[in-house]
Amino acid sequence: AQSVSQHNHHVILSEAASLELGCNYSYGGTVNLFWYVQYPGQHLQLLLKYFSGDPLVKGIKGFEAEFIKSKFSFNLRKPSVQWSDTAEYFCAVNAGNAGNMLTFGGGTRLMVKP
Amino acid sequence: DAGITQSPRYKITETGRQVTLMCHQTWSHSYMFWYRQDLGHGLRLIYYSAAADITDKGEVPDGYVVSRSKTENFPLTLESATRSQTSVYFCASSEPLRGGIQETQYFGPGTRLLVL
Numbered sequence: 001a002q003s004v005s006q007h008n009h010h011v012i013l014s015e016a017a018s019l020e021l022g023c024n025y026s027y028g029g030t031v032n033l034f035w036y037v038q039y040p041g042q043h044l045q046l047l048l049k050y051f052s053g054d055p056l057v058k059g060i061k062g063f064e065a066e067f068i069k070s071k072f073s074f075n076l077r078k079p080s081v082q083w084s085d086t087a088e089y090f091c092a093v094n095a096g097n098a099g100n101m102l103t104f105g106g107g108t109r110l111m112v113k114p
Numbered sequence: 115d116a117g118i119t120q121s122p123r124y125k126i127t128e129t130g131r132q133v134t135l136m137c138h139q140t141w142s143h144s145y146m147f148w149y150r151q152d153l154g155h156g157l158r159l160i161y162y163s164a165a166a167d168i169t170d171k172g173e174v175p176d177g178y179v180v181s182r183s184k185t186e187n188f189p190l191t192l193e194s195a196t197r198s199q200t201s202v203y204f205c206a207s208s209e210p211l212r213g214g215i216q217e218t219q220y221f222g223p224g225t226r227l228l229v230l
Contacts, residue, residue, distance in 0.1 A: 044221040
């Protein structure tokens with residue numbers, strides 16, 4: 001079964017700092033990749049997704065992620081974070097052999113200090 | 115309003131009791147999912163359903179039962195609740211793209227369950 005690893009469990013940044021959250025997965029075949037965000041007290045919302053094409057994907061609120069197939073990675077980035085980005089971020093993978101199931105990483109809690 | 119709703123939002127129960135968490139979606143999505151969210155584990159899939167009357171186990175199905183008699187509803191039942199089932203439960207739905215490619219899953223607001 002595939003697995004998804006998010007290396008940083010907790011990240012604390014000051015406003016305007018740059019952000020990069022790591023995500024690695026274990027499946028070697030075709031994958032669809034997602035980043036979801038969960039703001040405090042809210043449900044999960046889609047930030048961005050990659051199915052095919054340009055490996056640099058742009059999402060909402062200035063987030064982007066880069067799919068690097070050779071590294072099995074799909075890292076999330078934002079050049080300048082805001083206090084409102086404080087949330088938990090989840091990477092998720094749908095592997096080609098997993099039907100419509102998603103495997104989620106353990107999540108990264110981001111706190112942005114004003 | 116259209117969307118995906120869950121009820122109750124909060125539930126306290128006792129060990130051994132049966133509890134049913136409800137999930138309702140108005141998009142007529144084919145697929146529905148139940149996840150539990152626990153600190154350090156992210157979201158783990160409990161059960162999912164590809165269509166009415168079709169359900170299948172996910173990563174952590176033990177102690178749970180699901181049914182899907184109608185496309186829009188996907189209740190999750192804890193037949194005899196245990197303390198280890200204290201968690202936040204999320205329901206989600208999606209509609210696969212042509213060719214079966216996974217499309218975005220849309221999540222409900224969650225149910226916080228405490229088993230004493």
